[in-house]
Amino acid sequence: MRVNEADLDWDATERDETTFRRKRLANAAGGDRLGCSLYELPPGKKSWPFHYHTGNEEAIYVLAGAGQLRTDDGLEPLVPGDYVAFPVGPEGGHRVVNDGDDPLRYLAISTMNDPDVTVYPDSEKIGVYAGSPPGSDDPRTVAGYYRRDDDVDYWLDER
Numbered sequence: 044m045r046v047n048e049a050d051l052d053w054d055a056t057e058r059d060e061t062t063f064r065r066k067r068l069a070n071a072a073g074g075d076r077l078g079c080s081l082y083e084l085p086p087g088k089k090s091w092p093f094h095y096h097t098g099n100e101e102a103i104y105v106l107a108g109a110g111q112l113r114t115d116d117g118l119e120p121l122v123p124g125d126y127v128a129f130p131v132g133p134e135g136g137h138r139v140v141n142d143g144d145d146p147l148r149y150l151a152i153s154t155m156n157d158p159d160v161t162v163y164p165d166s167e168k169i170g171v172y173a174g175s176p177p178g179s180d181d182p183r184t185v186a187g188y189y190r191r192d193d194d195v196d197y198w199l200d201e202r
Contacts, residue, residue, distance in 0.1 A: 046071045048081055062088040068150075070180060078153040078178040082139075083146050084110065090139040092166065098159035099176065101129040101151065103139065108147035111140040121147070136164065153178060158185075167191045 051071055053064040062085055069079040084090060093113055103112075105125045111118040112127060115136050121127075129135035141147040158173035169191055170177075174184035 044073045053083075060089050061092065063090055067178070067180075069155075070178070074155070076155050078151075078155050078176075080151050080178070081106075081148065082151055083148050084108075084139060084141040085146055086141055086144055088141055092163055093136055093138040094161050094163045095129070095133055095136040096131060096153075096159055096161050096177070098131065098156045099154045100131055101135065101137070101153040103127050103129075103137075104150045104152070106148040106150065108141065108145045109143040110147045111142055113138040113140060121149075133162070133164075136162075155179065162191075 046068060048066050048068060051066045051068070053066055055064050056062065064083045066081040067078075068074075068081055069077055082090065103126070105121050105123050107123055109123075110121045112121050115133065118140070121139065127137075129137050139147070139149065155176040155178065157176040157179075158171070159177055160172075161170035161177065163169065167190060168188055170186075170188045172183055172186050174186075175181035
């Protein structure tokens with residue numbers, strides 16, 4: 044199904060330095076196995092906290108503006124026309140930063156594999172999703188964020 048981004052409303056996320064607007068293009072077009080969203084970061088703001096996925100590959104394509112990409116190797120510039128792939132696992136860790144004067148617009152593309160675990164190395168948290176992949180609006184059977192060290196014995200509190 045065809046959609047035009049001009050026909051979609053922005054979803055806004057604002058949480059401290061994480062501030063962006065997003066249009067879920069693939070979801071609106073009925074995409075099931077490939078996700079794509081249009082993001083717009085205002086100057087001085089950042090995307091989702093630094094993270095990687097254990098079950099889904101992601102990529103970005105920069106449309107307008109300029110900024111920085113944080114990876115495990117540090118910061119590197121982002122300019123229009125840049126395409127960056129983020130493989131599954133720690134080597135795919137990333138965060139987009141707009142340190143420019145204009146809004147930074149980019150497409151974020153991902154596989155939509157279920158289940159998935161998202162790892163946030165800076166905060167030592169993990170996100171767990173089962174029943175529908177990250178980026179989906181479908182109901183999930185399991186979803187939540189947990190401290191990485193919150194481990195319980197398998198046999199503890201058995202009922």
